[in-house]
């Protein structure tokens with residue numbers, strides 16, 4: 539399969555599985571070649587030096603920036619334990635990358651995208667919000683409980699989707715009693731108290 543056939547094949551998979559999630563198909567030549575290289579080694583880890591060689595053979599130049607494909611929504615894995623935007627696979631070497639799926643988007647990216655949809659654009663509903671917090675539990679204490687209250691982030695503002703987080707009953711009662719204002723750490727889904735009163 540030559541590089542342009544591979545591109546067509548990958549493009550069709552993207553259209554079918556990834557486009558509706560908002561995953562970006564690369565337009566620039568450098569990023570496209572990096573993706574095609576990872577696709578040619580699908581589910582196999584490849585080092586940055588091996589990518590340089592493959593891309594050179596295919597008439598391009600590699601800028602060693604393939605990890606940014608993860609921020610475009612592509613489901614890569616990395617051997618770098620400090621990687622925050624791409625899942626780390628500890629069996630891989632530190633300088634290796636791998637294209638893990640062309641059916642599903644990068645789960646870390648997808649989660650962040652859902653969070654910004656909810657908290658920046660105010661789009662979505664309570665059930666989507668609960669789903670987003672599924673691995674986090676109560677936004678304040680992190681406990682997993684059967685029922686979550688709609689906890690207010692800023693009690694001075696209305697109960698809109700961008701102003702609520704799931705809270706356990708205890709945290710929500712405490713917040714209510716002390717008129718607590720929270721700031722949401724959107725990366726880690728932690729609601730941190732920033733202001734409260736001792737009245738009541």
Ligand SMILES: [Zn+2]
Nearest residue numbers: 676679706709
């Ligand atoms: Zn709690």
